[in-house]
Amino acid sequence: MIARWSFAFLMLGQAAVAQGFAGLGTDAEGFSIPTRPTQFDFPADHGPHPTYRIEWWYLTATLTGDDGAEYGVQWTLFRSALAPETGAGWQSPQLWMGHAGLTTADRHFSAERLARGAIGQAGVTAAPFEAWIDNWHMTSRAPAGADALSALDLFADGDGFSYDLTLTADGPLVFQGDAGYSVKSAEGQASYYYSQPFYEVAGTLTLPEGPVAVTGTAWLDREWSSQPLSETQDGWDWFSLQFADGSRMMGFGLRDRSGDTYTAATWITPDGTATPYPDGALRLTPLGWAEVAGRRVSVEWRLELPARGVDITTVPLNPQSWMDVSVSYWEGPIRFSGTHEGRGYLEMTGYE
Amino acid sequence: MIRHALSGLIAHWRRHPGQLATLMTGLALATALWSGVQAINAEARSAYDRAAATLGQDQLARLTGAAGGAVEAETYVALRRAGVEVSPVITGVLRLGDQRLRIWGYDPLTIPQAAAPRVTPGDEGQGQIDLAAFLTEPGLLLVAEGTVLNDLPPGFPGLQVSGDVPPGSAFTDIATAGRLLQTSDPTYLLVAPDHSGMLPGDTGLRLEPPRSGDDIGRLTDSFHLNLTAFGLLAFAVGLFIVHGAIGLATEQRRTGIRTLRALGVPLRAVLGALALELAVIAVLAGAAGLILGYLIAGLLMPGVAGTLQGLYGADVPGTLRFSPEWAALAGGMTLAGAAMAGAQAFARIAAMPLLQPAQPRAWAVASGRGMARQGLAALALGLVALAILGLGDGLVAGFAFLAALLLASAIALPVVLSWLLGRISRLSWGVRAEWMLADARQQMPSLSLALMALLLALAANIGVSTMVGSFRVTFIGWLDQRLAAEIYVTTASPAEAEATRRYLEGRAETILPNVWAETDLFGRPADIYGIVDHPTYRDHWPLLSATPDVWDAVARGTGALVNEQTARRETMSLGDPLPIAPDVALPVVGIYSDYGNPNGQAIIALDLFRALYPEVEILRFGLRVPPEQVDAVTAGLREEVGLPADAVVNQAQVKAFSIGVFERTFQITGALNVLTLAVAGFAIWTSLLTLANMRLPQVAPVWAQGMTRRVLARMELGRAVLLAGLTFLLSVPVGLALAWALLAVVNVEAFGWRLPMRLFPGDWLGLLALALVAALIAAAFPARRLARLGPDRLLRVFANDR
Known part of the structure; x- marks a missing residue:
């Protein structure tokens, strides 16, 4: 998924400028590569890692309004490096891209911001923690001593919408894969990957009709790497799920051109204990298709994780949750039923 | 059928x-x-x-510093962080040896869609922009087709041709532009549509509406109308x-x-x-x-x-x-x-x-009545021309006047020529001459069109060369007045300016700061200059009109000078208020000529200028130096202060450069003059050639009476020269009327300045010679044919006579 994003980054909305851009190779020339065993250093690792090609701060929230309606919110800041170095002034190879989404049952809003690093228009500082691009921001308000990501203010706006949320985590950070080393293909491409899946959310969405007070839960992903996808992998389907008992689950499938799918999953108990599952433990089966932005996208899925007795079916809040940005993708809140019930978020990329 | x-x-x-x-x-x-x-x-x-x-400047509003200067990079970031969609542009002129390239550095990440350059491959274009190369050192310059840059320094950005780039310009990433132009602050910020209203009140920036593209179009209108x-x-x-x-x-x-x-x-x-x-x-x-x-x-x-x-x-x-x-x-x-x-x-x-x-029969035999009608038509057209002059306004009216004037003269030409030939023939010249004149008059109708063409070409030539010549003389005189200082110095920084001042103490008689702010007067781009009180201005400045205490008023800061084009455009006269800054207006105490400048200009006292534009650094100076020390001071500034050679120029160099620009300006006019004259010459030649065949019935009787073919041929030449000469004489007043109209009507409309008219009789003699030679060449071939015509052909005229 990371190579896809780094490519996406360079489309930059100026299709003409990017026209014919040959794409960066998936080699990691000069860039650092994730290694095992992992050794995280906080709060520094909440901040950017300029020697890695691609990195993100990726937050999704499933919300319910005081009007009883369901909503979904996405806030993402991507960093993409053209070279493994920082610059000064305008000349910085570190580029930033923000995506914001807001989903209702019948509408989906999306917005995008781009900026270059080093001038202060966008960036991330580890202490005090703040991630921002233009007037969008994710700012820590955690008390001293607590993890910087345990309490956040979140803001973004776009054409026809804005949101202003406060997030408070009631659980620890969770490390995906092998203690934060997340393998993405059989060839071994990997990324550093940890999450904060335990946010309680309160705040306000502003829609064209006016403000709506909301509450709900949210999930933050932190991931960085340099050469993560195998050349034959076209895209991925990523799920974050919240179960009624407070358990969480993360699962993804990387679709290979050969028809195979590389899957991985993490089961997270309410106290934050994570159990990773290797390729094949999670089975993903598309069930229902929808025509979205001229593409055929699977919006209903069957998820099976037999090791945990999970066999569920997901349905989207809004099948047309299309992020209409430089490189577009599907991202929206879902509900699931079957052996378990709950809400979650689904991201699907690489549907051409 | x-x-x-x-x-x-x-x-x-x-x-x-x-x-x-x-x-x-x-x-x-x-x-x-x-x-x-x-x-x-x-x-x-x-x-x-x-x-x-270019970069949407015709569609998007922009923000600049208060005095039109650059915006600090921090201000840009602060605006973005306040949620205002602005996008930075760094632009400036890059000099590479004697070449100049206008650099447009933009930020592809934030530029509003309406302003993003449409990068299209030119003929040599590759159709692709390597964005990573565009954004990282050494960067990429997108240039117009046919752009040739020589002797590029090492580390210079790569060049790529793109069809949409204006000539003489290059589009590039803002970082590359900043590096080339050695600045980090945006020249201006583009404001996304609908975001002007979101600006905080205290930015200290100036919001300019989108620039309509017709500014340069309007300026150049006169030139294109001329063409x-x-x-x-x-x-x-x-x-x-x-x-x-x-x-x-x-x-x-x-x-x-x-x-x-x-x-x-x-x-x-x-x-x-x-x-x-x-x-x-x-x-x-x-x-x-x-x-x-x-x-x-x-x-x-x-x-x-x-x-x-x-x-x-x-x-x-x-x-x-x-x-x-x-x-x-x-x-x-x-x-x-x-x-x-x-x-x-x-x-x-x-x-x-x-x-x-x-x-x-000859294809148009002129009857007395026809001539009279033509004369009346010419008169009527002449009246129309005068009416246009009296009633019309603007550039188009000026050209309409010229058109009516030329047409009236052309139509009048045969009438006047015929009358002149009649008058001349009445003087007793002998039989031969009388026959030749009568013959010329007889041919008038058939030759009249060619002669009209000649008249138009000659008149245009006289008119335009008189205009250009008047312009040149006035311009050079004006340069002498205006460039009074012996040496002109440009420094790159306040520190260098200070070093220059220190060096000049005791060496220069006077140091005259040359400082201006780019701003607007009456909604059009203009420069406001600050000057010190000095005899250099009092004695030399080319004032067209002024109040008696003009220089005292300027020195006190209670009056402003304005250039002629602004005064004419805004119909200002002495005493009218001139808004030189928001909330500041000074009465106009003098109007000066300012040739060759398309923009408005005003002059105020330096102290007042510094109060109004404190951020503008004084980096340029005019030096008054005894003539014999010019070389020594110039060398000293270069060697001891370390100024680059092109930063210290003497008066003669500035003048030579200005005159060079002037001469280039009228190159095209000269070329078109020659072409029109050539076409007129061709017209005479074809007319004479066709006439030669039809004239045999008129020539044969004269030949039969004993005049040799050689003499006849010579008379043929003489007649052509006579007609061309007479046409030339008539073209002089027409050309002068044309020149007057160009100087007093068209120039004022087009440039905003009126020039005194000068006459250049020497040039006319040259033109007369050219016209006569053209007529001789045109007549030579038919005359030669007549001289060699077989007697049988002439005899046959009588045989075929019906």
Whole structure:
């Protein structure tokens, strides 16, 4: 998924400028590569890692309004490096891209911001923690001593919408894969990957009709790497799920051109204990298709994780949750039923 | 039926290939000059459009520093973080040796869609931009086709051709632009649509509305109208040739046409065949003319580019692109012109009585009544010209006046010439001379069109050269006044300026700061200068009008000087308030001439200037130095202060540069003058040539009375020279009227300055010689033919006499 994003980054909305851009190779020339065993250093690792090609701060929230309606919110800041170095002034190879989404049952809003690093228009500082691009921001308000990501203010706006949320985590950070080393293909491409899946959310969405007070839960992903996808992998389907008992689950499938799918999953108990599952433990089966932005996208899925007795079916809040940005993708809140019930978020990329 | 008529008619051209060639050449020449001028205009306009649309400046508002200066990078970031969608642009001129390149550095990450350059591959373009290369060192410059940069320093960005870049410009990433221009602060910020209202109140920035693209268009209008006028003039002269050739052909074909009609071919078929024939000729000649026009335009284009750059600072490519619309338009003009030129001949054929014997006769015998009518028409047109002058306003009225004036003189020409010849012949010159004059008068109607063409060409020549000459003399005098300082110094930084001042203490008599702020006067770009009180200004400044205490008022800060073009544009006179800054207005105490500057300009006291524009650094100086020390001080500034050679220039260099710009400005005018004159010469030649064949019945009796062919030929030459000379005499007043109109009407409208008119009789003598030589050359071939004409041909005139 990371190579896809780094490519996406360079489309930059100026299709003409990017026209014919040959794409960066998936080699990691000069860039650092994730290694095992992992050794995280906080709060520094909440901040950017300029020697890695691609990195993100990726937050999704499933919300319910005081009007009883369901909503979904996405806030993402991507960093993409053209070279493994920082610059000064305008000349910085570190580029930033923000995506914001807001989903209702019948509408989906999306917005995008781009900026270059080093001038202060966008960036991330580890202490005090703040991630921002233009007037969008994710700012820590955690008390001293607590993890910087345990309490956040979140803001973004776009054409026809804005949101202003406060997030408070009631659980620890969770490390995906092998203690934060997340393998993405059989060839071994990997990324550093940890999450904060335990946010309680309160705040306000502003829609064209006016403000709506909301509450709900949210999930933050932190991931960085340099050469993560195998050349034959076209895209991925990523799920974050919240179960009624407070358990969480993360699962993804990387679709290979050969028809195979590389899957991985993490089961997270309410106290934050994570159990990773290797390729094949999670089975993903598309069930229902929808025509979205001229593409055929699977919006209903069957998820099976037999090791945990999970066999569920997901349905989207809004099948047309299309992020209409430089490189577009599907991202929206879902509900699931079957052996378990709950809400979650689904991201699907690489549907051409 | 048409087929038979056609074959009967076409036979004529086989017998008279020269006539066909004349007809085709006339049409081709008319098309060539007209379409060439149009091609140049179209190319220039498309360049203006591209320049106006550069980075959306015609659509988006922009933010600049309070005095029009740069915006700090921190301010940009603060605005973005406040949620205002602004996008930074760093622009400036990069000098590479003697080349200059306008750099446009933008931020592809934030630029609003409306402003993003549409990067299109040019002919040499690759159609792809390597964005990673665009954004990282050394960067990438997108340049217009035909951009050649020599001796690039190491580490210079790569070049890539893109079809949408205006000539003389380069689009690049803002980081690359910042590096090349050595700045990090944006020159201005583009404001996304609908975001102007979101600006916080205390930015300290100035919001400028989108710049309409017609600024440069309006400035250059006069130039393009000028070109168009020349093009039309050439077209008209070409049509005279065509008209003559068609008329002659029609006369000679009268017999044939009568025969065809007598054989039962209906008039409609005859006319249809003639129209078809003319259309085919027009299409062929038009095509040839288009190719010729394209070549002419290609040859003139570098000169035009130089002219526009010098006069208006407008960047226009020195090369030409072919456009189908242009070709279609020019082709249409050719057809329409041919139809116009042929209309009279067609009408005559349509009116020709079928049974009347087809008498060969000169194609237009002037009767006294015809002459009188023509005289009246000329008079009426002259009155129209005066009326336009009295009532009209603006550039178009100025050119309409010129058109009416020229047309009136052209129509009046045969009447006046005929009258003059009559007067001359009354003086007793002897029989031969009297015959020659009478013969000349007799030929007047057939030659009149060619002579009109000559008159127009000569008058245009006199008019334009008088205008340019007056301009040059005034301009050089003005330069002498205005460039009073002996040395001009440009420093790069306040520190360097300080070092320069220290060095000059005791070495220069006076150091005159040369400082200005770029701002607006009455909503148009203008510069406001601050000056110290010094005799250099009091004694030399070229004031056109001023209050008695003008310099004291300026020194006290209670008055402002304004340049002539601003005063004229805003119809200001002494005492009117001039808004030099928001909330600050000073009365105008003087108006000065400021030639060659398209922008507004005002001058105020330096102290007041510094109070109004505290952020503007004083980096340039004019030095008053005793003449004998100029070289020493210049060398000292270069060697001891370390200023680069081009930062210290003496008065003579500045003058030479300014005059060079001036000369380039009028290059194109000179070239067009010569071309029009050449076309007129060709018109005379064709007229004389066709006339030669028809004149035998008039020449034969004189020959029979004993005058040798050689003498006759010499008289032929003499007559051509006489007519050309008389035409020249008449063209002088017309040309002077033209010059007056250009100086007093067109220039004032176009540039905002009025120039005193000067006369250059020496130039006229040269032009007279040129006209006479042209007439001699034109008459030489027919005269030579007459001299060698077989006596049998002359005798046959009597045999065939009916």
